[in-house]
Amino acid sequence: MDAINNFLLLLDSYxxxxxxxxxxxLGVGLFFTIYLGFPQLRYFRHAWKVISGKFDKKGAEGDTSHFQALSTALSGTVGTGNIGGVALAIFLGGPAALFWMxxxxxLGMTTKFVEVxxxxxxxxxxxxxxxxGGPMYYMDxxxxxxxxxVIFAIATVISSFGTGxxxxxxNIAVSMESSFGIEPMLTGGVLAILLAMVIIGGIKRIAAVTSKVVPLMALLYVVGSLSVIFYNLENIGPSIAAIFTDAFTGSAATGGFLGATFAYAFNRGVNRGLFSNEAGQGSAPIAHASARAEEPVSEGMVSILEPFIDTIVICTLTGLVILSSGVWSEKHENIFARADMEFISGNYDDSLxxxxxxxxxxxxDTSDNSVELYTGTVEVRDGAPVSNGYTLLHARSVAENVRFIVAGEDPYNGxxxxxxxxxxxxxxxxxxxxxVHSAPLTSLAFSRGFLGDAGxxxxxxxxxxxxxxxxxxxxYYGDRAIVYLVGQRGVMPYRILYVAGFFVASFADTTLVWTMSYVAIxxxxxxxxxxxxLLRKExxxxxxxYWVSFDKDREKEKQK
Structure with a gap:
């Protein structure tokens, strides 16, 4: 398994x-933004009118309304990336990463408009x-x-397991166990049953559920975010200033944060941005293809709102909560993850x-790097290291007050x-x-508001x-990809496997699947x-x- 995982990581590096x-x-998004005359600005207001149903036509084919299609697509993009992904981007690249998100x-608003x-x-x-519908159909x-x-459809099926x-x-199971003490298998079992009840009903039931869940979850998150932002209102100005001033220079060291170069912030911000809103990935068009509409462009306009809501609204709220609370540059006691931990040669003090x-x-990883990894021994007495000649780094910071524990609670000696x-x-x-980073960092930030620890x-x-x-x-994305690959007969086996995988992953290691999804995405x-x-002219x-037809329809309405 380690060999396969390492191979996939190597593949992902390319x-x-x-x-x-x-x-x-970004280049494709920029090209279409200029080529189509900034549609994300010109059509933004019109998109809200389309989603309201103002221009709906009776008898249009489709399974969902514009709002339901948008809700389904948003339910696919508004996820752990909005909570943990933003925190990870700031942890890696500093405030500048939010600018690149x-x-x-x-630019993704335009990309999504085109692909949908x-x-x-x-x-x-x-x-x-x-x-x-979806990219596999226009490709074919x-x-x-x-x-x-076929490559796209297979990758979509893999991503449905590895991403969605x-x-x-x-993540849900770990969060429920750490916050409420609920056993992961119980969490997985209950939610797997609920998942099966929803997806077996197909897109109409999925759309009915997501159109109710998405507004509710967005409202809860917005209210919670504002409770922290207003509590730390004096820090909002400096936080926003840091986002812009660091955008082209990288973020300087502050507190326990050791700084990030422009290249690092840029790369992490763009990658987290894609993970958050999925613009260009081709997943959301599968949901939007179900919408009742005679004019494909009308649904494309609805999709413009998706990156706006997902990233520019929700991710910005997360980013401002983390930055204004100050937790992103502070050191907190935590259990060190082996993947985030390494020993380097020499004694380093981050206050110097x-x-x-x-x-x-x-x-x-700049050209002037002179730090080397440590090979040697660490002497430990009553859980505390007493030898020197090395520095322990964890989560890209110098670790402090380190303790080595064995058998869960006993201090290590040796x-x-x-x-x-x-x-x-x-x-x-x-x-x-x-x-700390990811969801634990966001969780800490939410405790620095009007709600206190309850936040x-x-x-x-x-x-x-x-x-x-x-x-x-x-x-649903995997469902439609299966339909393209093998037809309707493959849908039910896929749904059963999807629910089974969902349950097993609640208590099993998903590292390999997650790594596989990097490549599949x-x-x-x-x-x-x-x-x-290739279809830019079309x-x-x-x-x-669309606009010629739209103007004719408006003229007919005026004459009635």
């Missing part, structure tokens, strides 16, 4: 984690009378590139400017072996103070709703971006035809 990937993603979302319009245009009616029916469509299913329930500079170069920066003894638990409970509750709704939406995104670029003419 795909989603490669330096070129953010530039391709905004840019990704702004084309996917809706080439959707088909399936054997059971429901609609099926318009571009005659069935091989590319297993990591989501795993010279040492901060050396650690900054190491963590950001000598520990470290090789290439990694502790070799597996049954040792390391506890200390360091930076932390907003995160597990929000995580439950966000992640569960994501699992619902992604089941790119195998969705790159073909989709290629496809919409997209432009389709938009032009």
């Amino acid at each position: 795909l989603g984690s490669a330096a070129y990937f953010p530039y391709i993603l 905004w840019i990704t979302a702004f 319009t084309l996917s809706h245009k080439y959707r088909v009616k399936t054997e059971d009378g429901t609609m099926a 029916r318009r571009l005659n590139m069935k091989w590319l469509a 299913n297993m990591p989501q329930i795993n 400017a010279a040492d901060r500079g050396s650690l900054h170069a190491y963590l950001n 000598v520990l072996r470290v090789e290439n920066g990694q502790l070799r003894k597996d049954d040792i638990t390391v506890i200390g103070e360091s930076l 932390e409970y907003i995160i597990p509750i929000s995580l439950l709703m966000f992640a569960f709704s994501t699992a619902i939406a992604w089941s 790119v195998l969705m995104t790159l073909p989709n971006l290629l496809g919409i670029i 997209m432009k003419s389709t938009v032009k035809d």
Whole structure:
């Protein structure tokens, strides 16, 4: 398993984690933004009118309303990325990462407009009378590139497990256990039953559920966020200033945060932006293809709102909560994760400017890095390290007040072996103070508001709703990909496997599946971006035809 996981990570280093990937993603969004004349600005107001049903036509084919299609797509994008993903981006890249999430979302509004319009245009009616659409259909029916469509569809099925299913329930189960003491298997069992009840009903039941859940969960999260933001109102100005001033220079060291270069902040902000709003990935068009509409462009306009709500609104709230509360640069006591822990040679003190500079170069992998991984021994007495010649880093920060525990609670005594920066003894638990990231960081930030410590409970509750709704939406994405690949006969076996995987992941290690999804996401995104670029002229003419038809309809209404 480790060998497979390492191979997938290597593959990802040439795909989603490669330096070129953010530039391709943003480049396509920038191209269409200019090519189509900034549709995310020009059509923004019109999109709200479309979603209200003002321009609906009787007899239009489809399974859902515009609002239900948007809710389903939003339930797929508004998930752990809005809670833990933003925290991870700030942890890695500092305040500047939020700026690049905004840019990704702004350009992503256009990308989503294009991919949804084309996917809706080439959707088909399936054997059971429901609609099926998505990038695989325009790749096949318009571009005659069935091989590319198959790659996209297979990647979508893999991503449905690796993005929307297993990591989501795993996060929910861990959060419910740490916050409320609920056993992961119980959480997984109950939610798996609820998931089955929803997805077996198909898109109409999925849309009915998400159209109610999405507004409720958004309201809860917005109210909770504002309770922290207004409590720390004096820090909002400096936080926003840091987002913009650091955008092109990188974020300087502050507190326990050792700084991030421009390249690091840019890369992490764009990657987290994609993970959050999925613009360009080709997943949301599958949901939007179900909408009742004669004009594909009208549904494309509805999709413009998706990155706006997901990233520019919800992710911004998360970012301001974290930055204004100050927890992002503070060290907190926590149990160290082996993946975030490494020993380096030499004694470093992050209160000294010279040492901060050396650690900054190491963590950001700059050309002037001189720090080396430590190989040697660590002497421990009553749980505390007494030897020197090394520094323990955890979560990209210098660890403090470190304790080594064995058998869950007993202080360790003896000598520990470290090789290439990694502790070799597996049954040792390391506890200390360091930076934290992902959902635990957001949870800490929510305790710094009017609600006090009770604010932390907003995160597990929000995580439950966000992640569960994501699992619902992604089941539909995988469902439609299966229909494309093998037909209607494959739907029920897929749904059964999806629910089973959801349950098992509540108490099992999902590292391999999560790593697999890194690769699958790119195998969705790159073909989709290629496809919409090839259809750029058709997209432009389709938009032009829409406005000609729209103006004629308005003129007829005036004459009545």
